[in-house]
Amino acid sequence: MMACVADFSGRLRGKGIPVAGRHERFGKGLGWTPTNIQITCFDTISDSPFGSFGDVVMKPDAETEIDVDLGDAVPREHLVLSDIHQGDGTVWPFCIRSACKAALADLEAEAGLTLFSTFEHEFMFKSEADAGFAYSLRGFRKRKAFGELFVDALVQAGMKPDTFLREYGDRQFEITVDPEAGIRSADQAVLLRELAHACADAMGEEVTFTPLSAPDGIGNGVHIHLSFRDREGRPATYDPAMPANMTAKAGAFVAGILKYLNEFVAIAAPSAISYRRLTPHRWSAAYNNLGDRDREAAVRICSLSAQTEEGKAKQFNVEFRPTDAAASPYFAIAALVRAGLQGIREGLSVPEPTREDLSLLSAEALAGRGIARLPESLGEALDNLAASETVRGWFPPGLIDVYVAHKRGELASLEGKTEDEIFAAYARAY
Numbered sequence: 001m002m003a004c005v006a007d008f009s010g011r012l013r014g015k016g017i018p019v020a021g022r023h024e025r026f027g028k029g030l031g032w033t034p035t036n037i038q039i040t041c042f043d044t045i046s047d048s049p050f051g052s053f054g055d056v057v058m059k060p061d062a063e064t065e066i067d068v069d070l071g072d073a074v075p076r077e078h079l080v081l082s083d084i085h086q087g088d089g090t091v092w093p094f095c096i097r098s099a100c101k102a103a104l105a106d107l108e109a110e111a112g113l114t115l116f117s118t119f120e121h122e123f124m125f126k127s128e129a130d131a132g133f134a135y136s137l138r139g140f141r142k143r144k145a146f147g148e149l150f151v152d153a154l155v156q157a158g159m160k161p162d163t164f165l166r167e168y169g170d171r172q173f174e175i176t177v178d179p180e181a182g183i184r185s186a187d188q189a190v191l192l193r194e195l196a197h198a199c200a201d202a203m204g205e206e207v208t209f210t211p212l213s214a215p216d217g218i219g220n221g222v223h224i225h226l227s228f229r230d231r232e233g234r235p236a237t238y239d240p241a242m243p244a245n246m247t248a249k250a251g252a253f254v255a256g257i258l259k260y261l262n263e264f265v266a267i268a269a270p271s272a273i274s275y276r277r278l279t280p281h282r283w284s285a286a287y288n289n290l291g292d293r294d295r296e297a298a299v300r301i302c303s304l305s306a307q308t309e310e311g312k313a314k315q316f317n318v319e320f321r322p323t324d325a326a327a328s329p330y331f332a333i334a335a336l337v338r339a340g341l342q343g344i345r346e347g348l349s350v351p352e353p354t355r356e357d358l359s360l361l362s363a364e365a366l367a368g369r370g371i372a373r374l375p376e377s378l379g380e381a382l383d384n385l386a387a388s389e390t391v392r393g394w395f396p397p398g399l400i401d402v403y404v405a406h407k408r409g410e411l412a413s414l415e416g417k418t419e420d421e422i423f424a425a426y427a428r429a430y
Helices: 022-028 034-038 096-111 137-142 144-156 183-202 248-268 309-315 329-345 363-368 378-387 389-394 399-412 419-429
Strands: 002-006 012-016 030-032 056-060 066-068 077-085 114-125 161-166 172-177 222-229 290-292 299-301 318-320
Touching (some): 002 056, 002 096, 012 077, 022 056, 034 399, 066 183, 077 096, 077 183, 096 114, 096 183, 096 329, 114 183, 114 329, 137 144, 137 161, 144 172, 144 183, 172 183, 183 329, 248 318, 248 329, 248 389, 248 399, 329 389, 378 399
Parallel strands (some): 002 077, 290 299
Antiparallel strands (some): 030 056, 056 077, 066 077, 114 172, 299 318
């Protein structure tokens, strides 16, 4: 089996260990190299403050172990997710799974809220077998065998699949699973991506979660749905008497996300091509706005089908739309929770939801409503992140600097490549 850690680029890396005696090994941990965190999605190594020195320890979390049978023709997918500790047993400051758990714990301690979330993934097959047929039965039928294998794999991994559908883009599909509390949601997202690749490999195919298929192509988003429960386990997101139908804490949480989005979006949309997707009229997000059932808003208020107030309270959620699969699910959730908690601390009011095409408004009109264009390149987004003392304060000292260096190294590895070569590189990586 494989003991894995999820890195800045959203990929799983790790070591294989014998199945026999694995739980004893989980307790002892496995040696790991600090500079491994600077391996980019292209397998280059960015500038590292650790160099060749030091050792850290992978500590597998037994609750995340999965053992998935994909059929007799291929090996089982047997793996476990890990945190990274220092030799003295304390958390390594650059472990992003631990940073995510710390953010979630602070949200519960300070605001009395437990986050429930789920990641809605879009991906594409790399073959041309089903080009066209958006949302159609014919398009679904062409990948039905894959869908059945994939959904069964998710169930074996302890997830509750919700929908599998033929999406709008050529060869594009979407998979959703039910929300989970706390860190389990990010664990699901990490495992789901790996199982998608495993199922495709088992059928002699390839899939990609690349943020954008081509300069004028369709994007693959990863939309994160967010809702809350209080300490008694009651829904704590919906209040029909409040602006935007959000409780005061939920509204402040969303306001914090939007206030600080331009400062942390490099964590949620972290590839060079992510910002080609985050443009108007791509059904992604181009501004730091709250939208009422608007699929071009950074945060979308989702529609309700429940007929009772109790049902609406259980169903009500908001959707964060800028993220893509180049992002670490752990770092993305950590940043969203830290931004939201900042909004709660500051007592922010939920913004007025937008209901129009913001690209038609002037910069002055947008600024008057507290709305700004998102960064238009990863370089710009990284500059914002590096300059933000607020975001730095959310995380252990040095974590943001190491992350920025990681991403600048990723950009450096693309220098001299043509646009087509850059898009192809991300399609291979994801």
